[in-house]
Every structure is written in structure tokens, then in C-alpha cells.
Amino acid sequence: MSSLQWKLPVILLVVWPIVSADVVTTLIARVLGRESSTNVIFSPYLVTESLAQLLLGAKGSTLQEIEKALHLPTDSSKSKIINGIIRTVAQDKNNTYGTFRKATRTFVSSEMNLLQDYKDKYNDYFNFTVEKVNFADDKEKTNLIYNWISKSTHIKMMNSMSKLNKNTQIMQIGATYFHGKWKDPFYANVTGYSSFYMPYPQGLEISSIKTMTRKGKYQYMFIEKLDAYAIEIPFADPPLSMLILLPKEVNGTQHMVDLLDTFALSELDPQDTMTNFRITLPKFKIASTVSVKDVLQGLGIKHLFNRANLGDMTTSDKWRVTDIIQKSYIDVDEGKKPEPLNS
Secondary structure, three states: OEEEEOOOOOOOOOOOOOOOHHHHHHHHHHHHHHOOOOOOOOOHHHHHHHHHHHHOOOOHHHHHHHHHHOOOOOOOOHHHHHHHHHHHHHHHHHOOOOEEEEEEEEEEEOOOOEOHHHHHHHHHHHOOOOEEEOOOOHHHHHHHHHHHHHHHHOOOOOOOOOOOOOOOOEEEEEEEEEEOOEOOOOOHHHOEEEEEEEEEOOEEEEEEEEEEEEEEEEEEEEEOOOOEEEEEEEEOOOOOEEEEEEEOOOOOHHHHHHHHOOOOHHHHOOOOOOEEEEEEEEOEEEEEEEEOHHHHHHOOOOHHHOOOOOOOOEOOOOOOOOEEEEEEEEEEOOOOOOOOEEO
């Protein structure tokens, strides 16, 4: 029986096929590369749906930059592109993979005058109205956003919204909720402490952390292009699973992340024969706040955040998107009392 023991930070991904796989891996690689010294949770899925809502109101170079960055067909109408995204989201939402709820919404300054046609189409496509907010009023914006997230996804946000700039003009909020059980729960009675290796510029630091263990058969493969192992741990409701990447070298995490930018997402799916393993995996809780503004600007979406042409959304040319932020939390344990994943 093989033994696989985690001694490095792991990368956890939940991905829906809304855009091409190369766009997804590029987004992942650039976010992880920027956040190399911290634990991070990131969902390309939420970014794509947020951009779809902004694409509805975009025109000119602002629209063209979004289409180019996401590799969307430039010869198709907005309605065809957005309907394609909506169909993909609807298919995921209707599948009974544990409990899955998601919601994204556009919040705009209370001073912004929206075109009626935009409001009507937004409601038709996304089943929400665009919400006007007084961003200068901490209590109002916090209550409004918290109440919407709680009602839509049944999750409780963990961080205050009071740090939002009072000059915020347009804000995108995304929330997902997934509550799933392991297909084969880890052994709750053998949870203990193991060494965990953290790579730092000054060298490796060894910490003793709580880990969980299980013996079983798992799909596993070695990916030469990444110099890393991949193992898939299934949830009780197929086809959902956790895919974990483990660098071959103890200090190989950053090298693996750097290579993701040129790697196809389809190559991350272990297809090898089931192999017997004894897995030792850290129990972990991670809270993460990720701004994707600079990542999207690096992909060529620049006008949206500076000189945005939102002519299909408003008659004024003074508005721009301030930021697109993901706030996430994950709690991974043995699976006897499964915890939710909130983003």
C-alpha cells in the first residue's frame, strides 16, 4: 500500500465550465502566484458570472476587452453569450450534488441612474434587480448586502463591509454555498498531530498540526509538466470531488503554481487506475479575501476599472467598476459532521 502524506500547502479548486479551460487555469495561476505567501480560496466561476452581469451593460472597448479576455465569440450577440452562460449555471444549479446554492449581484451607487432596458434585461437574465446602495453609510450597505446573501444562499458572511470605500461606484458580490459529505469519511478516532512543512524565503519551517487519516482506493497520477502528484478524493454525490495537487519536492509549491499558467485544466483529472493509499491530510480552516481587479487588468480588462463605457447600463460616462472581490471560507474535517464551503 502506498502512503501519501501532505507536508505542503494544498490548492483547492471548485470549477464550473463556463469559459474555456485555458482562461480558468490562467486566472487560477495568476491569483495563486500573487498570493504565494498566504492560503487562498478562489473561484473562476464567480468571476465569470460577475463579468457576465457587467458585459450586459458594456459597450465599445470595454465590451471588447471582456470578450477577448474570456475568449468569448465576438460575432455573437450579448443575449446569445449571456444565455449560454445562464444555461451552464442552470444545469449546475439543478444537479443534486449535495447542497449547492449560488448568487451574484451588482450593487451600484445610489446616485447612479440606470437605464430601464438594462434593469429589465438584468432581471430577466439573473432573476435579481440591480441594487442601489449608499456606500457612504456603513450600516445601510452592511445590512443590505448581508441580508441579500443570507436570503439567497443561507450563509452568514464573516467579515464586515465597513471597510468599503465610501466612493465605491459599482461593486460585484458573489456567494456560493456547498455542503457535501465525503464518499468515504476519514477516521475520526485516529486524528492526531503530524509535521507540516511550510516553505519560506529563509527556508523551510516545520509545524505540528492536526491531521486526519484514511486508507482506501483513490484515483492518482503523477503530472510531469507540473512535477507534482494529483489525487482525487470523491464526495458522496458524484461527480463532485476534491482534487489535491502535491509538489514532488518539499519546496516545489511556487514552481508548480508558476507552471499552471501554461497548463490545460483537463490534464488535472486523474484517470489512472485506482490505487491503495494511506492518506494523511491536514484538518484546516481558511478565511480568504481576494481582489481580482489587478488580475483582470493583467488579462487586458482595463477600461472597466478606469474609463468604462457602460452605455447600455447608464447614460452617464463617469461610472466605473471599483473592484471585484471574493470573500471565502472553508472548513475541512473528517466528514462525520460535514462543514460548508462559503464564498
